[in-house]
Amino acid sequence: MKIPLIQEIQRYCVNDGPGIRSLVFFKGCHLDCPWCHNPEYKSLGVDLYFYEDKCVRCGECVKVCPENAISPIGHNGEPPLINKKKCKKNLKCVEACKFGAREIISGKYDLEGAIKEALKDRDFYASSGGGVTISGGEPLLFPEFTAIFARRLKDEFIHVAVETSAHCSWKDLKTVVDFVDLFLIDIKCMDSEKHRNFIGVGNELILQNISELSKEHRKVRIRVPVIPGFNDNKENFEMMVEFLSKLEGPVEGVDLLPFHNSAEKKYKQLGIEYKYEGMPFMEADEVKPFATILEKGGIEVTIGGMIGVGK
Numbered sequence: 001m002k003i004p005l006i007q008e009i010q011r012y013c014v015n016d017g018p019g020i021r022s023l024v025f026f027k028g029c030h031l032d033c034p035w036c037h038n039p040e041y042k043s044l045g046v047d048l049y050f051y052e053d054k055c056v057r058c059g060e061c062v063k064v065c066p067e068n069a070i071s072p073i074g075h076n077g078e079p080p081l082i083n084k085k086k087c088k089k090n091l092k093c094v095e096a097c098k099f100g101a102r103e104i105i106s107g108k109y110d111l112e113g114a115i116k117e118a119l120k121d122r123d124f125y126a127s128s129g130g131g132v133t134i135s136g137g138e139p140l141l142f143p144e145f146t147a148i149f150a151r152r153l154k155d156e157f158i159h160v161a162v163e164t165s166a167h168c169s170w171k172d173l174k175t176v177v178d179f180v181d182l183f184l185i186d187i188k189c190m191d192s193e194k195h196r197n198f199i200g201v202g203n204e205l206i207l208q209n210i211s212e213l214s215k216e217h218r219k220v221r222i223r224v225p226v227i228p229g230f231n232d233n234k235e236n237f238e239m240m241v242e243f244l245s246k247l248e249g250p251v252e253g254v255d256l257l258p259f260h261n262s263a264e265k266k267y268k269q270l271g272i273e274y275k276y277e278g279m280p281f282m283e284a285d286e287v288k289p290f291a292t293i294l295e296k297g298g299i300e301v302t303i304g305g306m307i308g309v310g311k
Contacts (some may be wrong), residue, residue: 001144004028004137005107007040009117012124015305017161017182019130022118026136026146027107031165032200033188034275035227037263040105041137046089047105049269052079054101061093061102082271111145115152122158131159133184140164143172150179163223166209167201173209182219182252185210189231190239198230207243214247221252223305226287227259228279237290241297253300256291258282 004026013021028044029036040047062070062080069086070093073079082093094102109117118132125131132153139146139162150160161182166173185206189195192202213220222244226232244251259282267274284303291301 002142003111003145004139004142005044005046006109006114007105007107009109009114011121013133016133016135016163016184017131018159019128020121020124021130021133021161022121023133023135023163024114024118024149026134026139026142027105028141029136029138029165030141030201031138031167033225034198035225035259037260038137039263039266039270039272044141046091047270048082048087048089048091048094049103049105049266050079050082050271051101051103051269054099055079055097056099056101058099060096060098064092064096066090066092084271111149111152114149118153119156119158122156125158129159131161131181133161133163135163138165138167140166140168140172140176143168143175147176147179150176154179166206168205168209170209170212173213177213177216177218180218182221183213184221184223184255186223186225187240188225188227190236190243194230210251211247214249214251217249219252222254223257224254224290225257225259226282226290228282232282232287232290234289234293237293241294241299244299245297251299253302254294255302255305256287256294257305258284258287258303 006024007027008025010023013023016023025038025041027041029042036042057073057077057079059073059080062072067086067088069083070080091104094104134146134149146162153160159181160179161184162176162180163184166185188199189203192204195203210220261276261279261281264274264277287303291303294301
């Protein structure tokens with residue numbers, strides 16, 4: 001059984017399922033969305049943050065790196081940056097930094113620890129119609145573990161949602177369906193070729209899995225990150241209406257998530273390129289025409305993912 005690294009559990013969330021929720025993030029994803037809001041959860045393994053504003057340029061991290069993967073302090077105070085191709089992640093630089101400029105992103109929680117943390121807010125779940133959302137990364141990279149995690153929560157009468165790309169085998173998806181109350185699935189683009197060009201894979205498997213879940217009358221809510229120059233056109237949403245209207249069981253609704261660049265700083269801290277650097281936030285008014293297309297197709301729509309208490 002593949003076991004994910006669980007680095008973070010966010011509490012008191014209201015945008016990723018009904019009611020007040022805790023979000024449990026599994027590390028690792030097989031898609032490569034260039035706008036990803038959680039780039040620290042893309043890789044399966046350990047990653048490192050570098051906080052330049054905390055760095056005092058003491059050079060201790062440079063001295064201890066056995067791979068010479070950290071650049072020396074520049075003559076004009078340029079910070080010591082990691083060459084990711086050389087870095088073997090032995091973490092000596094983290095140990096050497098006394099100022100918190102380097103941080104490990106790995107696995108803070110095991111299964112029991114994550115369950116214990118998630119259950120701390122069960123009273124809030126009960127009063128608001130909330131629960132726990134398993135997210136990432138991609139939970140279905142770890143179908144057996146996700147099933148065990150979800151089943152343990154269901155044993156405690158907790159509402160469980162899974163946030164997924166659904167780019168997986170039906171066998172893997174089938175492993176978890178009996179323990180999940182709601183699937184939150186991205187449809188990033190209806191044009192499969194554009195989907196492949198931007199993200200690295202086509203969308204056929206994703207749409208097929210949505211159809212299979214619909215046939216079984218599982219609860220599915222669609223999430224659409226609206227990205228400038230990628231899917232922000234009426235043809236995309238007209239095709240989406242056509243696809244969703246043919247499903248055997250209707251989806252719960254569609255959440256339009258306007259582009260924002262609030263993760264830009266994370267990319268810098270991880271030392272990776274952010275292709276949307278400097279691009280402004282999309283306003284709600286910019287996506288309202290797409291909401292109108294969906295609503296005319298008889299589909300319930302939100303802008304921003306506010307699903308609401310007890311829904």
